[in-house]
Amino acid sequence: MSLHKINPTTTKAWKKLIEQKDILSVETLNSLFTKESNRLNYLSIKWDCFDVDFSKNILNKKTFNILTELAKECKISDSIKMLFNGDEINETEGRSVLHTELRNFKTLNSSILEDREKIKSFSSKIIDGTIKGCTGKKFTDVVNIGIGGSDLGPKMTIEALKFYKNSLNVHFISNVDGDHNAEVLKNLNPETTFFIVVSKTFTTQETLTNANLAKKWIEKNLDTKKIQNHFCAISTNINAVKDFGINEDYIFKMYDFVGGRFSMWGSVGLSISISIGYDNFKKFLIGAEKMDKHFKESPIEKNIPICLALIKIWNNNFLGSHTHAIIPYTEYLNLLPSYLQQSMMESNGKNIDRSGNKINYSTGNIIWGGTGTNTQHAFFQLIHQGDKLIPCDFIGFKQSLHGNKDSHNKLMSNYVGQMQALMRGRDLKEVVSEMKSKKFDEETINKTANFKVFEGNKPTTSILIEKLNPESLGMLISMYEHIVFTKGIIWNIFSFDQWGVELGKVLASKLLTEIESSEIGNHDESTKSHLKKLKNTS
Ligand code: F6P
Numbered sequence: 343m344s345l346h347k348i349n350p351t352t353t354k355a356w357k358k359l360i361e362q363k364d365i366l367s368v369e370t371l372n373s374l375f376t377k378e379s380n381r382l383n384y385l386s387i388k389w390d391c392f393d394v395d396f397s398k399n400i401l402n403k404k405t406f407n408i409l410t411e412l413a414k415e416c417k418i419s420d421s422i423k424m425l426f427n428g429d430e431i432n433e434t435e436g437r438s439v440l441h442t443e444l445r446n447f448k449t450l451n452s453s454i455l456e457d458r459e460k461i462k463s464f465s466s467k468i469i470d471g472t473i474k475g476c477t478g479k480k481f482t483d484v485v486n487i488g489i490g491g492s493d494l495g496p497k498m499t500i501e502a503l504k505f506y507k508n509s510l511n512v513h514f515i516s517n518v519d520g521d522h523n524a525e526v527l528k529n530l531n532p533e534t535t536f537f538i539v540v541s542k543t544f545t546t547q548e549t550l551t552n553a554n555l556a557k558k559w560i561e562k563n564l565d566t567k568k569i570q571n572h573f574c575a576i577s578t579n580i581n582a583v584k585d586f587g588i589n590e591d592y593i594f595k596m597y598d599f600v601g602g603r604f605s606m607w608g609s610v611g612l613s614i615s616i617s618i619g620y621d622n623f624k625k626f627l628i629g630a631e632k633m634d635k636h637f638k639e640s641p642i643e644k645n646i647p648i649c650l651a652l653i654k655i656w657n658n659n660f661l662g663s664h665t666h667a668i669i670p671y672t673e674y675l676n677l678l679p680s681y682l683q684q685s686m687m688e689s690n691g692k693n694i695d696r697s698g699n700k701i702n703y704s705t706g707n708i709i710w711g712g713t714g715t716n717t718q719h720a721f722f723q724l725i726h727q728g729d730k731l732i733p734c735d736f737i738g739f740k741q742s743l744h745g746n747k748d749s750h751n752k753l754m755s756n757y758v759g760q761m762q763a764l765m766r767g768r769d770l771k772e773v774v775s776e777m778k779s780k781k782f783d784e785e786t787i788n789k790t791a792n793f794k795v796f797e798g799n800k801p802t803t804s805i806l807i808e809k810l811n812p813e814s815l816g817m818l819i820s821m822y823e824h825i826v827f828t829k830g831i832i833w834n835i836f837s838f839d840q841w842g843v844e845l846g847k848v849l850a851s852k853l854l855t856e857i858e859s860s861e862i863g864n865h866d867e868s869t870k871s872h873l874k875k876l877k878n879t880s
Contacts, residue, residue: 343424343427343429344429344430344431344433345421345424345431345433345696345831345836346416346417346420346421347695347696347697347834348415348416348417348834349695349697349834350412350415350416350703350832350833350834351702351703353411353412353415353416354411354415355408355409355411355412355414355415356412358408358411359405359408359409359412359656359659359660360660362401362404362405362408362660363660363661366400366401366402366405369400369402370400370798370799371398371399371400371765371766371798371799371801372765372766372767372798372799374400374401374402375397377402378402378403381397382395382397384403384406384643385397385399385401385406387644387645387646387649389636389640389644389646390632390636390817391807391808391809391813391814391817392646392805392806392807392814392817392821393804393805393806393807394646394649394650394803394804394805394806395803395804395806396649396650396653396803396804398761398764398765398801398802398803398804399653399656399657399733399801399802399803400661400799400801401653401656405656406643406652409652409653409655409656410642410643410652412652412655412832413642413648413652413828413832414642416831416832416834417831418642418648418828418831418832419642421827421831422637422638422827425439425442425827426442426634426638428440428443428599431838432601432836432838432839433696433836434836434839434841435838435839437598437599437838438599439599439600439601439604439838440597440599440600441600441601441604441605441607441608441823442630442631442634443599444600444605444607444608444627445607445627445628445630445631445634445816445820446631446634447627447628447631453595453597454608457594457595457608457609460594460609461594461608461609461611461612461615461620461623462615462620464574464594464612465612465615465616465619465620465623466619466620468481468484468510468536468616469508469510469616469619473536474571475532475533475534475535475536475564475571475572476533476564476568476570476571476572477533477564479533479534480534481510481534481535481536482509482510482511482531482534482535483510483511483512483513483530483531483534483535483536484510484511484512484513484535484536484537484538484613484616484617485512485513485514485515485526485527485530485535485536485537485538485556486512486513486514486515486538486540486613487514487515487516487537487538487539487540487549487552487553487556488516488538488539488540488541488546488549488576488610489516489517489541489546489548489549490516490602490603490684490688491542491601491602491603491604491605491606491610491684492540492541492542492546492549492576492602492605492610493514493516493540494603494677494680494681494684495603495605495606495610495611495681495819496512496514496540496606496610496611496613496614497514497516497677497681498675498677498678498680498681499606499611499614499626499815499819500512500613500614500617500618501674501676501677502674502675502677502678502810502815503614503617503618503622503626503674503810503811503812503815504617504674505674505743505744505810506618506619506622506811506812507617507618508617508618508619510616510617512613512616512617513526513530514526515552515556516548516549516552517548518547518548518551518552520555523552523555523556527555527556527559532559532560532563532564532572533564535560535572536572536573536574537553537556537560537572537573537574538573538574538575538576538612538613539553539556539573539574539575539576539577539583539586539588540575540576540577540610541575541576541577541579542577542578542579542596542602542605543577543578543579544575544577544578544579544582544583544586545579545582547847547850547851553573553586556573557569557573557586557587560572560573569587570587570588570589570592573586573587573588573589573592574588574589574592574593574594574612575588575592575593575594576593576594576595576596576609576610576612577593577594577595577596578595578596578597578598580593580595594609594612595608595609596608596609596610601838601840603684603685603688603689604685604823607627607630611623611626614626618812622812623812625811625812625813625816626812626813626815626816627816628813628816629812629813629814629815629816629817629818629820630816630817630819630820631816631820632813632816632817632820633646633647633816633817633820633821633824634820634824637820637821637824646821647821647822647824647825647827647828648824648828650735650803650821650825651824651825651828651829651832652828652832653733653801653803654666654707654733654825654829655829655832655833657731657733657801658704658707659703659704661731661801662731663707663730663731663732663733663801664704664707664708665707665708665709665710665730665732666707666708666709666710666732666733666734666735667679667709667710667711667717667725667732667733667734667735668682668709668710668711668734668735668737669711669712669713669714669717669734669735669736669737670711670713670714670737670738671713671714671715671736671737671738671739671753671754671756671757672713672737672738672739672753672810673713674743674810675713675737675810676712676713678711678737679709679710679711679712682709682711682822683709683710685822685823685826686706686707686709686822686825686826687706687707687708687709688840688842688843689706689826689830689837689838689840690705690706690707690826690829690830690833690835690837691705691706691842692705692706692833692835692836692837692842693705694835695833695834695835696834696835696836697834701833701834701835703833705833705835706829706833711734711735714736714753714756714757714760715753715756718756718760722760725764725800726763726764726796726800727796727797731800731801732800733800733801733802733803734764734800734801734802734803735802735803735805736757736760736761736802736803736804736805737805737807737818738754738757738804738805738806738807739806739807739808739809739810740754740806740807740808740809741808741809743809743810757804760802761802761804763796763798764798764800764801764802765798765799765800765802766796766798767795767796767797767798767799767800768794768795768796768798769795770791770792770795773791773794773795774787774791777790777791777794805818805821853869853873856873857873857876857877862874862877
């Protein structure tokens with residue numbers, strides 16, 4: 343079965359939501375909280391170790407009900423069934439979308455079960471030193487070479503779970519930037535370094551360039567030249583991997599039915615399993631699987647991914663906020679915003695609908711962010727007093743991992759305080775009375791009071807989780823994956839292809855031949871001038 347092709351703007355709910363926007367234009371978050379004593383009941387969800395509060399978004403009970411009608415009119419339940427059934431919902435590439443199968447512990451797919459066993463045994467042997475380098479030494483460092491989905495997920499997860507890591511250090515090389523490659527390798531010992539080359543296609547320029555540099559580095563530095571002991575690869579393109587010189591036992595599979603940006607739940611997660619051990623990696627999958635079950639089985643109004651997707655659609659399509667900030671209140675999650683950029687922007691950055699027509703409503707948001715409280719001292723000024731409406735996801739944890747209560751209380755008081763400030767704001771009357779109480783003179787008050795006014799009424803969503811561990815991180819990432827899916831369904835786009843990344847790649851490879859030869863082709867003046875300049879330097 344293929345996904346329904348429903349233009350959301352033709353639904354009854356969409357029209358009602360346009361009316362809601364006008365009705366709500368006279369309200370503020372403060373007035374909504376005053377009027378609705380039961381706001382938290384219907385705009386928050388407690389589930390497992392998650393406490394999700396989306397009540398600080400500018401909507402009321404009626405709006406929320408209409409949003410759930412929108413989800414129904416756009417056939418969200420059918421679509422979820424198609425996703426989990428393995429229907430070919432990635433229509434433009436003729437593929438199923440089954441990353442959820444990689445974390446399904448009831449799966450009957452023997453290949454996935456074999457992969458899990460292989461990840462378990464391989465990572466354990468790297469950790470305990472059974473698998474050694476060609477000079478017989480235990481590995482101390484692992485370098486993941488891959489880009490996009492073959493890099494961002496494992497990199498973010500290993501950073502997020504570094505509290506749980508063992509003595510092995512995992513490094514990442516992604517960009518086709520020889521300087522970065524050299525900077526990573528310069529501190530490593532070739533005898534004790536193991537490379538994981540991750541590429542679904544095994545044709546990606548960046549990854550193959552970096553993998554070849556790593557191969558040369560091993561060959562140059564180790565007399566035995568046995569690169570096989572130092573490399574494994576994860577790919578769908580087994581022949582290309584063998585041609586690269588990788589041992590058959592050291593090849594891990596990827597599947598057509600798993601998109602790169604959803605792939606870390608399978609073999610692409612090998613570096614995660616090496617870093618935190620297979621038992622922890624398994625917990626990470628279990629967490630994601632629990633969220634899958636919640637997404638599949640919960641009613642719309644208590645379904646975390648669906649509700650958060652609906653809120654995001656409300657903010658984007660009706661309140662006109664086209665960017666969305668992700669603010670985790672823990673340094674462990676500092677890579678989450680860039681990971682979610684690929685997950686959300688590569689998936690939903692589309693302007694053609696599922697019928698092949700140009701879309702005339704807003705789709706994929708711009709995703710950005712950083713960790714609180716750092717971001718408070720960087721870009722929060724614009725969120726508080728700028729002219730743009732920027733909804734934020736605040737992600738926090740009730741417990742810290744190292745147990746510094748004093749710091750954690752301060753951190754989390756900022757978490758709550760910022761959301762409260764964004765919602766409440768501070769009007770001129772309040773500013774003036776505060777300044778008077780602090781004995782400012784009349785002239786200073788007149789001169790400066792306006793600048794101290796905060797409009798407030800800025801939407802935030804709080805995702806408060808008991809503790810950061812492999813299981814809760816799995817839940818969080820799976821939650822965002824299902825938000826991406828739900829938004830794509832409602833926006834009537836195909837979330838699982840990424841045709842938009844192709845053109846630049848093709849042009850870059852043509853231009854490379856011109857940079858390296860004496861010929862410059864027929865281009866616009868600006869491109870020609872760039873090529874001329876680069877010929878002299880590269
Ligand atoms: O350029 C985008 C992309 O196709 C991503 O979707 C993918 O994760 C990345 O490139 C890397 O591709 P591969 O794993 O085939 O090297």
